[in-house]
Every structure is written in structure tokens, then in C-alpha cells.
Amino acid sequence: MVSESAASLHDEVVAFLRRYIIEDNLAEGERIPEKILCEQLGVSRTPLREALKVLASEGLVDLLPNRGARVRSLRPEDIRELFEVLAGLEAHAGRLACQRITDEQIAAVEALHLEMYSAFISRDMTAYFGLNQRIHRMILDAAGNKALELAHQNYASRVQRLRFHANRTKEWDRWSQAMREHELILAALVERDGHRLAEILVEHLMNKCAAAMDVGRMAGKGAGSGM
Amino acid sequence: MVSESAASLHDEVVAFLRRYIIEDNLAEGERIPEKILCEQLGVSRTPLREALKVLASEGLVDLLPNRGARVRSLRPEDIRELFEVLAGLEAHAGRLACQRITDEQIAAVEALHLEMYSAFISRDMTAYFGLNQRIHRMILDAAGNKALELAHQNYASRVQRLRFHANRTKEWDRWSQAMREHELILAALVERDGHRLAEILVEHLMNKCAAAMDVGRMAGKGAGSGM
DNA sequence: TCAACGAAAAATGAATGCAAAACGGAGCCA
DNA sequence: TGGCTCCGTTTTGCATTCATTTTTCGTTGA
Numbered sequence: 074m075v076s077e078s079a080a081s082l083h084d085e086v087v088a089f090l091r092r093y094i095i096e097d098n099l100a101e102g103e104r105i106p107e108k109i110l111c112e113q114l115g116v117s118r119t120p121l122r123e124a125l126k127v128l129a130s131e132g133l134v135d136l137l138p139n140r141g142a143r144v145r146s147l148r149p150e151d152i153r154e155l156f157e158v159l160a161g162l163e164a165h166a167g168r169l170a171c172q173r174i175t176d177e178q179i180a181a182v183e184a185l186h187l188e189m190y191s192a193f194i195s196r197d198m199t200a201y202f203g204l205n206q207r208i209h210r211m212i213l214d215a216a217g218n219k220a221l222e223l224a225h226q227n228y229a230s231r232v233q234r235l236r237f238h239a240n241r242t243k244e245w246d247r248w249s250q251a252m253r254e255h256e257l258i259l260a261a262l263v264e265r266d267g268h269r270l271a272e273i274l275v276e277h278l279m280n281k282c283a284a285a286m287d288v289g290r291m292a293g294k295g296a297g298s299g300m
Numbered sequence: 301m302v303s304e305s306a307a308s309l310h311d312e313v314v315a316f317l318r319r320y321i322i323e324d325n326l327a328e329g330e331r332i333p334e335k336i337l338c339e340q341l342g343v344s345r346t347p348l349r350e351a352l353k354v355l356a357s358e359g360l361v362d363l364l365p366n367r368g369a370r371v372r373s374l375r376p377e378d379i380r381e382l383f384e385v386l387a388g389l390e391a392h393a394g395r396l397a398c399q400r401i402t403d404e405q406i407a408a409v410e411a412l413h414l415e416m417y418s419a420f421i422s423r424d425m426t427a428y429f430g431l432n433q434r435i436h437r438m439i440l441d442a443a444g445n446k447a448l449e450l451a452h453q454n455y456a457s458r459v460q461r462l463r464f465h466a467n468r469t470k471e472w473d474r475w476s477q478a479m480r481e482h483e484l485i486l487a488a489l490v491e492r493d494g495h496r497l498a499e500i501l502v503e504h505l506m507n508k509c510a511a512a513m514d515v516g517r518m519a520g521k522g523a524g525s526g527m
Numbered sequence: 528t529c530a531a532c533g534a535a536a537a538a539t540g541a542a543t544g545c546a547a548a549a550c551g552g553a554g555c556c557a
Numbered sequence: 558t559g560g561c562t563c564c565g566t567t568t569t570g571c572a573t574t575c576a577t578t579t580t581t582c583g584t585t586g587a
Contacts, residue, residue: 081365082571083353106538117572119346122540126310126350127357132447138308139539139578154447161392161448162385165502169384220359220381221388224451268495275392309541333568344542349570366548366569 082116086124089114094133094144095230097237102146105134132231147235149286155232156282162225163209163278164271170215171267178215179263182208186259193252201248208255212262235285247284254280309343313351316341321360321371322457324464329373332361359458374462376513382459383509389452390436390505391498394485396443398494405442406490409435413486420479428475435482439489439501462512474511481507 080088090110099105111121129136135145147155189204213222254277261270307315317337326332338348356363362372374382416431440449481504488497 087357108538118539119571119573123350123353126354130314130354130357141539151447154445157392157396157445158389158448158451161395162388165384165388165391168502218381218384220378221385224385224455228451268499272495275395335568345569346541346543368549368569 081120083120083123086114086116086120087127090124090128091131091133091230094128095233095237097234099144101144101234103143104140105142105144107141131227144234147232152232152235152286153282155228156278156285159225159228159232160275160278160282162221162228163213163274166213166216166218166221166225167261167270167274168267169218169221170212171262171265171270173217174215174262174265178211182211182215182262183259185211186255189255190252193248198248205251205255208258212258232285244284247280250280251277308347310347310350313341313343313347314354317351317355318358318360318457321355322460322464324461326371328371328461330370331367332369332371334368358454371461374459379459379462379513380509382455383505383512386452386455386459387502387505387509389448389455390440390501393440393443393445393448393452394488394497394501395494396445396448397439398489398492398497400444401442401489401492405438409438409442409489410486412438413482416482417479420475425475432478432482435485439485459512471511474507477507478504 093099107118107121107125111118114121125134125136125142128134129142133145134142136142185204185208189201189208192198192200192204213225216222254273257273258270258277261273320326334345334348334352338345341348352361352363352369355361356369360372361369363369412431412435416428416435419425419427419431440452443449481500484500485497485504488500
């Protein structure tokens, strides 16, 4: 095991495997023999199997009876469904955020937005990507609902693998479109227009979805940016 | 073990325990010794422990390190958060349903709605309750998104215990209000007005939430209906 | 040649065993 | 009486073991 926190072995294995899968280190659909993973992680089969059950219930892996675990493969249909769930969660987060966000928080989002804009201008994709995530997380945070945050994280992690899969090739069109959408997001937030924000967030996410589906189709050939 | 399907022991235990907890057969916050449950279910500790980990990841139980499992206790704050998540999911389901629902499905909902109305008129709470659930499930179904349906089920099950807890005392005011809300729901659905439907569903659910919070406060003394 | 069969090997599902941590209560002291 | 410590018991976390199923692969026979 790599990490050595105070958490139980089980939790460490879950955290490690979740990250490992999200970061696309395991081939989708390929069988994952327990023995191999046990040796790699240095734990016995018991905590590993517990972890796999949990990940299966999270939807990250499939657990076929007597035939082991494999990374759940996402058909385009599944990807659409996951993004729709995410859109629903994020839209509601936006609505709640507009009711609850403080002026300070709005100022913080604005600051991040400007920073992201310069990253966009200077074509710094990595910085852009990170700032983008921070903005969305900040909206979630402003919604003041830990359960909602957790649910969002959960579903986000299930599609995140697709973005890792894509080698972050920059599709200029999609990127500038995403930037425009972010302008609208900020505007709605500043006006505390919950319905409008929800609407934009859904559209923003479903556009991401389209990009991710491209990735799914091209199977790692490097199309789609997932911004 | 009660059930004897072809599923693995693990899955049976998960299903049984989930239902057992949702139906409020275990005191909230009370320690659940593994040994007792094992004997009751007739399984060894391994599948039981796997099941508990899964239920913990679903948020139904708390798993304190070295101190066993207990049914997660919901503070009013938690209840609000869960209902908000549900509201977000159901609102988006409503939006999608308006885009995708067929005329036949609308007719089916209308039929159920009328049936529910007569249950309401004749004060048949049990019938009303069942029809109410069927209508909401039908909207979820019309959204055409299995993942969304699953997420909804998941979060619904986490608060369902509260309704079981309430002895279904009929609060006439809340009941007639819920019936009025259902009129609006149907109207929005017929007009396929997604935004309006989403709005009503959120309000409908947050009213349910208020009722559930009453239940939480009165701790089973029988207030709140959870309609 | 190749499809079908079958036994050996390997993987999974579940039970048991063992060490460490938490619980509980008797005894002790203020 | 009330609170503390200490020690035996119970419970939990994890490793190991056993039973069953699946997979592999060599063999056979058409």
C-alpha cells in the first residue's frame, strides 16, 4: 500500500482504486484479477474484495458473479445518462447557490473567472482546466449542501475517466465556446438569477457531454477536450 | 436468510439489510453487532461485512473504526440536504420528461392522477400513497434515464425511513396542499413545460421535506405525513 | 484439421482463525 | 458516593483456508 494514513485498510484501498480507475490506469472492460491487485497493494483479498463491492455500488466497476471485476465500460447511452444526472445536480446547486451565495464568494468566483480568462488567452490549458474545476467547485460550495457536493463528486468521478482518456487535445472551437458559457455563468451568478444559471449550467454540461461522447467514440484517439 | 434468489449471498444481504433499515426496524444510532446480524441472517461475517461497507457508502449506515456499524442518524440539517438532492434530481427528471414523454404516457399519468384524486376524496390514505409513488416513478421513467432513476431511488431510500417512522397520521392541511401541487404537476406535464414542472417538483419536494423534518423533531410521535 | 471432451490449474465466494482494539465490571481510592 | 485503574471478555479488522466455479489446455476421435 502506498499511503499510510490512520484510516482503515479498506478505506485506503477504496480511495486508491477509485483514483486509479478515474485516472484511467486500467483498461475498460478488462478483467482485474484480485490476486494481482492484492500483490500490488500489499493487502489480502478480504479488504480488496470489500473495496470492489463498494466501487461496484458506486458504478465504477462491474462485478460479474464468479467472473471477477472489471472497469465498467460506458456506452454512449450511459455517458449521456451520467451527464444528465450531473446536469441535474449542478443545475440545482446553481439555483441554491444564487439564494445563498455571499458577496465575498461572488467576488472570489469573479477573481477565479478573470484568472481563467487569462489562462484562456494565453492558451494555458492546464491552468484553465484547474481554474475551471475550482469555479465549479465554488458554486457547489456556495450551494451549502454537503450531500449535494458528494453526489456531484460521485457522478463526476464516473465520467472523469473519459477526460483522462482524452489526451487533452485542444479543440479550439469547443474551448472558446466553453469560455463564452462561463461568461454567462458568472453573469447569472452575479445577478443571482437561479433559473437562468441552472439553464446555462445544464447546457454547459451537456456540451461537455457531447465532447466526452466524442472521446468515447474515438476510444482514446485523442478527440474532444472535456472542458 | 429470507430470500433465496440466484444472486450472491452478498447481494442478498445488502438487499435485505437495505430494506430492513429503510423500513425502520433498527433503532437509529444504536450499535449493530455483527455477530447478532450474522446469526439472524444465517451467514458468516465476511458477506455481512461487505454488505455493511456498501450500505455505508450509500449513506444508510455509519461505520466507526473498530466500533461497529449503526444506522446513520439524520439531523434536520442532513434531512434538508437529502431532500434538496432529491429535488434537484426530480426537477431535472421533470425537465427531461417534458421533452421525451409520449402522449400515451401522459394519458397514463392522467389516469393515475384521477384515481389518486378519488383516493384523496374518499380519504383512502394507503391508496393515495401508492398512487402518488407510481406517478412520481412514471415521471422518472418518462425522463428516459436509468442512471437518474437509480440515483433518485438511492437518495429516496435514505429519507424513506423517516416516513415509515411517522405513523402516517393524516395531516389534512398538508394532504390537500399536496393534492393541489399534484394538479399543477399534471398541468405542467400536459403542457410539456419543463421549467415550470421542475419548479413545482422542487417546491413539492421541499414541502415534503418540511413534513419529514417535523417527523424528525417529534421522533416518531406521529406528526407529519410525508406525502 | 478441428471440434468436443475432460482433467488440471486458477480464480472466486464464503467460512474460519488470529491479533489488536474496544467494552465492561470488579476493585480501589479519594 | 463517585470516579479511576486494571484485567478478562467481547468485538472488530484482516489474513488465511476451504469449497465451488470458471478457465485453460492437452487429448481424443471424427
